[in-house]
Ligand SMILES: Nc1nc2c(c(=O)[nH]1)N[C@H]1C(S)=C(S)[C@@H](COP(=O)(O)OP(=O)(O)OC[C@H]3O[C@@H](n4cnc5c(N)ncnc54)[C@H](O)[C@@H]3O)O[C@H]1N2
């Protein structure tokens with residue numbers, strides 16, 4: 001008779017091995033088109049090509065006079081750092097003022113031997129190759145110009161930032177406020193974005209259904225899923241009956257790209273998730289060498305030709321959240337087409353190692369180093385709520401010394417909160 005799995009692997013498999021198992025074969029979901037106004041937090045599925053140049057036309061960068069630089073050839077160009085604008089004693093060129101143009105006006109052609117008064121942002125008149133700021137002139141008509149500069153000064157060339165037809169933003173970029181502005185500037189009003197992964201959360205346990213224990217896992221995991229960029233929905237709590245759970249799982253998987261369950265995976269009489277899925281092809285249940293969160297499971301369901309991954313997390317709230325951050329968040333990122341390396345930080349103090357990965361509620365010190373919070377007692381939700389991150393202490397039989405770079409799991413991913 002083969003040895004029971006928990007005896008063959010008393011310590012459990014490594015976190016990295018289980019993470020690789022969950023992520024194996026996950027590929028980005030397809031794309032959809034959305035209005036730019038709805039693209040905040042979304043990930044571009046294709047390069048965005050500029051329909052308009054930025055800036056859209058040659059415009060003045062200063063309030064002053066648009067001139068032909070050849071008409072100012074009699075003026076010396078002062079040293080670049082000269083403080084004063086020159087004076088009448090040093091000579092000037094007088095030009096008649098042909099017109100005034102402001103932003104939004106259509107600029108007339110500049111007649112040779114004259115100047116056009118121009119405001120910042122106004123179109124540069126054809127023929128002009130230099131804008132002389134008011135400070136270098138008498139701002140009269142005729143205008144006396146006291147100083148010149150190289151052709152092109154104080155003119156923002158159309159397309160100097162982005163040329164029409166050029167790639168303005170590359171595929172894979174997450175759209176934030178600056179990207180929204182650039183999309184507007186390049187004249188694009190719809191963009192192809194990656195579909196948001198749909199996350200279904202199923203909590204299990206009779207104590208949740210009766211209300212004897214509030215369903216805190218659903219609250220935390222829906223929020224963590226949203227912060228990671230998923231569309232989320234709860235399908236629990238469900239009672240500890242394998243048939244009831246299997247029915248709920250089928251509904252959830254039909255509506256989701258990823259299912260996460262909590263509870264019912266340890267060794268008890270009523271471990272419903274394990275009981276329902278243990279015999280399902282391709283499902284794995286066992287111990288992972290981590291604390292908290294040892295009992296874990298993973299598999300996939302085939303739903304109308306779609307492969308829907310199912311991550312079965314332990315029920316204890318700290319274990320459920322920590323495991324969600326270790327396994328489900330990277331899975332969401334893989335489905336969203338935004339895989340990223342785990343975050344790391346430098347350890348601020350020495351931390352004792354253990355034969356398994358240990359997750360400690362932690363905060364950052366003034367130097368930005370990660371430090372465990374005092375009072376760690378295994379399963380405190382209160383301590384977790386006071387933490388900024390979970391410190392991932394790697395398995396080792398030695399001390400993990402201050403200064404070591406370790407993985408951290410952010411508990412307040414504010415930068416991701418715009419994602420829904
Ligand atoms: N003989 C063994 N017993 C246990 C083992 C083991 O290896 N051998 N592992 C322990 C560890 S570690 C954990 S963690 C738990 C995980 O058990 P389950 O995943 O089966 O979780 P449940 O028994 O359903 O619940 C555990 C605990 O958490 C509470 N809970 C569950 N879901 C929620 C929820 N959605 N919101 C709030 N609280 C929840 C539940 O009431 C229980 O108190 O197994 C150990 N046992």
Ligand code: MOO
Nearest residue numbers: 292293294316319
């Ligand atoms: O996974 Mo458990 O009790 O270590 O939380």
